[in-house]
Amino acid sequence: MKHITFIVTKDCQLACKYCYLVGKNTGERMSWPTAKAAIDYILGNREIFDDDGVVWEFIGGEPFLEIDLIDRICDYIKREMFRLGHPWFDNYRFLFATNGINYGSAKVQAFISKNIKHLSIGITIDGTQRKHDLNRIWKDDGTGEERGSYADVLRNIPLWRRQFPNDGTKVTISSEDIPYIKESVLHLYSLGIRDVKINCVFEDVWREGDDRLFEDQLVELADAIVDNGYYNGYDCSFFNERIGRPLDPEVDNSNWCGSGRMLSVDAAGNFYPCTRFAAYSLRVKRPRIIGNVRDGIDLNKLRPFLSLDRTTQSPGKCIECEVASGCAWCQGENYDAALTDTIFQRSTAICLMHKARVRANNYYWNRLYRKLADEGRREEFENKRKSQSTQSFSC
Amino acid sequence: MLKYLVVLLDRTSAAFCHADNPYSVRELMPLPVLQEALLFAMKENLSVQFVYPDYELPDEYVSMIDSVDHIDIRHVVGGDVCVLDGMDGDAEIDGDNVVIRTTSVELIDNLPSLIGLMSRATHVAVVLTDMLSMSDERLGRYGEFLSDLEREVAGMIQSGVVPQINLLTDRLFLAEMNNCNAGWESVTVAPDGRLYVCPAFYYEDESDSIGRLPAGPDMRNGRLLRLDHAPICRRCDAFQCRRCVWLNRKLTLEVNTPGREQCVVSHLERNASRRLLERIRPAVDFLRDNDICEIDYLDPFETIRL
Numbered sequence: 001m002k003h004i005t006f007i008v009t010k011d012c013q014l015a016c017k018y019c020y021l022v023g024k025n026t027g028e029r030m031s032w033p034t035a036k037a038a039i040d041y042i043l044g045n046r047e048i049f050d051d052d053g054v055v056w057e058f059i060g061g062e063p064f065l066e067i068d069l070i071d072r073i074c075d076y077i078k079r080e081m082f083r084l085g086h087p088w089f090d091n092y093r094f095l096f097a098t099n100g101i102n103y104g105s106a107k108v109q110a111f112i113s114k115n116i117k118h119l120s121i122g123i124t125i126d127g128t129q130r131k132h133d134l135n136r137i138w139k140d141d142g143t144g145e146e147r148g149s150y151a152d153v154l155r156n157i158p159l160w161r162r163q164f165p166n167d168g169t170k171v172t173i174s175s176e177d178i179p180y181i182k183e184s185v186l187h188l189y190s191l192g193i194r195d196v197k198i199n200c201v202f203e204d205v206w207r208e209g210d211d212r213l214f215e216d217q218l219v220e221l222a223d224a225i226v227d228n229g230y231y232n233g234y235d236c237s238f239f240n241e242r243i244g245r246p247l248d249p250e251v252d253n254s255n256w257c258g259s260g261r262m263l264s265v266d267a268a269g270n271f272y273p274c275t276r277f278a279a280y281s282l283r284v285k286r287p288r289i290i291g292n293v294r295d296g297i298d299l300n301k302l303r304p305f306l307s308l309d310r311t312t313q314s315p316g317k318c319i320e321c322e323v324a325s326g327c328a329w330c331q332g333e334n335y336d337a338a339l340t341d342t343i344f345q346r347s348t349a350i351c352l353m354h355k356a357r358v359r360a361n362n363y364y365w366n367r368l369y370r371k372l373a374d375e376g377r378r379e380e381f382e383n384k385r386k387s388q389s390t391q392s393f394s395c
Numbered sequence: 396m397l398k399y400l401v402v403l404l405d406r407t408s409a410a411f412c413h414a415d416n417p418y419s420v421r422e423l424m425p426l427p428v429l430q431e432a433l434l435f436a437m438k439e440n441l442s443v444q445f446v447y448p449d450y451e452l453p454d455e456y457v458s459m460i461d462s463v464d465h466i467d468i469r470h471v472v473g474g475d476v477c478v479l480d481g482m483d484g485d486a487e488i489d490g491d492n493v494v495i496r497t498t499s500v501e502l503i504d505n506l507p508s509l510i511g512l513m514s515r516a517t518h519v520a521v522v523l524t525d526m527l528s529m530s531d532e533r534l535g536r537y538g539e540f541l542s543d544l545e546r547e548v549a550g551m552i553q554s555g556v557v558p559q560i561n562l563l564t565d566r567l568f569l570a571e572m573n574n575c576n577a578g579w580e581s582v583t584v585a586p587d588g589r590l591y592v593c594p595a596f597y598y599e600d601e602s603d604s605i606g607r608l609p610a611g612p613d614m615r616n617g618r619l620l621r622l623d624h625a626p627i628c629r630r631c632d633a634f635q636c637r638r639c640v641w642l643n644r645k646l647t648l649e650v651n652t653p654g655r656e657q658c659v660v661s662h663l664e665r666n667a668s669r670r671l672l673e674r675i676r677p678a679v680d681f682l683r684d685n686d687i688c689e690i691d692y693l694d695p696f697e698t699i700r701l
Contacts, residue, residue, distance in 0.1 A: 303627070307696060
C-alpha cells in the first residue's frame with residue numbers, strides 16, 4: 001500500500017509542546033496547481049508507483065484548516081483514478097490525523113459525508129484533561145496565558161465515535177507525560193476509544209529516572225487492564241507479545257521505518273521520503289528533498305532509503321541487544337540527530353525507555369495469562385488472538 | 396585501516412579521478428606542512444602518494460619528497476603515474492602507469508587512440524569525468540564501446556600481447572572488491588594541512604575537512620566508508636568498481652550508496668570482462684581458476700531492494 005502525504009499547510013491552531021514540527025508557520029499553504037501537479041505526476045507514473053493500493057494522507061499543521069483545498073484534491077483524485085482506469089480506484093483511502101477542533105464544522109462534515117466509505121480519521125487526544133492540556137495548548141493569543149485544548153476537542157468526540165467507531169487515537173509520550181500514562185489510557189477507553197496507539201517520542205528528551213517511572217506507570221496500567229478486563233476488545237500498543245526478543249542480524253534485518261516507501265509533498269511542490277524530512281520537521285539538518293512535482297522523483301536519492309537495513313544503521317549495542325524486537329526508530333529523527341548528514345546512524349535516545357517497556361510488557365502478559373489460566377480461559381483467549389493475527393496477515 | 400596518504404603539493408595539483416580540480420591559482424604546500432605530512436605518514440605507517448602541480452618544485456621540496464618511499468602522480472612522464480587529461484593517442488607516456496581522465500563521449504569516439512596508449516603503457520586506468528550526467532542513451536553507447544574494446548583486447552592477447560586496462564582486465568584477476576576506499580584506507584592532505592576523504596571532497600568544499608595535521612583524521616561516521624557498511628556494494632561482484640564515495644554522495648546524498656550510473660557503468664565493464672574471459676580462455680594458460688558468472692541485471696540495487 002503506497003502512502004502519499006500532502007502537507008497542505010504548516011499552520012495549526014495549537015502549539016503542542018512536544019510537536020516535532022519546529023518550523024510551523026501561517027505562510028506555507030499548498031496551492032491547487034501544486035496539488036494537481038503532484039497528483040498528475042503520481043497517477044501518471046505507474047512504473048514508479050506500482051503498489052496495489054494507496055493511502056492519500058493529509059497533514060499539517062492542522063489539515064482541516066485547508067478543507068476547501070482537500071475537498072478539491074480528493075474530488076480530482078477520484079475523478080482521475082476513474083478516468084485513467086487506475087487500479088487504485090478500487091483500493092484507496094483518505095487518511096487524516098487531526099487535532100479535532102474543526103471536526104464538527106459544516107465543511108468538514110460535508111466532506112466526511114461525501115467520502116466516508118474511503119475515509120479514516122484519527123483525532124489526537126492525549127488522555128485526561130490534565131494530561132492533554134499539559135502539552136496540547138492553544139497558540140499564544142497575546143495574553144501570555146496558557147490555554148489547553150481538551151474541552152474544544154472533547155465536544156467533537158461523540159460525533160467522531162459515531163462516524164468512525166473503529167478508528168483509534170494516537171498518543172505521544174514525552175518526559176513530562178509519564179506520570180499520566182495510566183489514567184490517560186483508561187480515560188480514552190472510557191470515551192469509547194478502543195484502539196490507543198501510543199509511543200514515546202524518539203527525540204532525546206529523556207531525563208535520568210524516566211525509564212523507572214515509565215515502567216511503573218505501565219505496570220499500573222497493565223494491572224488496570226487485566227483487572228478490568230480491557231484485554232477483551234481494547235488495545236494499547238505498548239503491550240505486544242512480539243516485542244522484547246533478540247533479533248537475528250541476517251533474518252531480522254529489515255528497516256523499521258517506512259520512509260522512502262512513502263512520499264510527501266509540500267506547498268512548494270517538493271517531494272520528501274516522509275514528512276519528517278521536510279524543513280519544518282528538522283531542528284538541525286537541511287531538508288532531504290528527493291524531487292519535485294515538475295521534474296519528478298530523483299530515483300538515485302531514494303536508493304539509500306530502499307537499501308537501508310537494520311544492522312547497517314545500528315550501533316553494536318543494538319545488534320547485540322537481547323530485547324531488540326519492537327524497538328522502533330524514526331528515520332527522520334535519526335537523520336536530524338546524526339553526527340553527519342546521513343540516515344545511516346540510528347539514534348538510541350529511546351533505548352532505556354524501550355527496555356522499561358519490555359519489562360512492563362513481560363509483566364502484563366505474565367499477569368494476563370496467569371489470570372486467564374486460573375479462570376480456565378487461556379486456551380480460548382490464545383486461539384482467538386491467533387485467529388485475529390492470521391486474519392490480519394491475510395489482509 | 397589507513398594505508399595511504401595522498402599529498403596535494405599545490406592547490407593546482409593534477410586532478411586524477413572523477414572530480415575536476417577547480418583551483419587555478421597556485422598555492423604550494425608550505426615546507427613545514429609537507430614535513431608534518433611526511434612525519435605523520437611515517438608514524439602511521441602510510442604509503443605516500445604525491446600529487447604534483449604543473450610547474451617545477453623548488454629543490455628543497457624535491458629533496459624532502461625523496462627522503463621517503465613514495466609514488467608520484469603528475470601530468471608529465473617520468474613519475475610513477477602519468478595523468479592525461481583527455482584522449483591523446485600520441486601522448487608521451489614512456490611505459491608508465493597511465494590515468495586517462497576523459498568523458499565517455501570522447502572515449503567512445505577514440506577507441507584507436509586508447510588501443511595505441513594501451514600498447515605503450517604498463518597499465519591504463521580510464522576515469523570518466525561525466526559520471527554525474529550519464530544518460531541511459533550514453534550508457535548504452537558505453538556498453539557498445541566496451542564490446543568493441545573487448546574484441547580488440549582479445550585480439551591483442553591472442554597475439555601474445557597482454558594489455559592492462561582497468562575497464563576490462565582488472566576484473567579478470569580479482570576475487571574480491573578492490574575499490575578506491577577513500578577515507579577508509581586513504582586520506583588526503585591539502586596544501587594547508589587539512590585532511591579530506593579524498594581530493595574531490597577538497598575540491599568541492601574546503602570546509603568539508605575531516606581533521607588536520609598533525610592530529611590526524613577525526614572522522615565522524617567513518618564506518619560508512621567501509622564496504623561492510625555499504626548495503627548495495629557489499630553484495631556486488633563488480634570487483635573492479637571504484638566505488639567512488641564522492642560520486643555516491645553527489646548522486647544519492649549518502650557516501651555508502653552508489654547511484655545507478657556508477658553501478659551500471661561498473662556492470663557493463665564487469666560483463667565485458669566476462670565476455671573477454673570466455674573469449675581468451677582457450678588461448679591463455681592463466682586465469683584457469685577465475686570465473687565471472689552470468690547475471691541478468693546491470694544494477695545490483697534491483698536485487699537487494701528490500
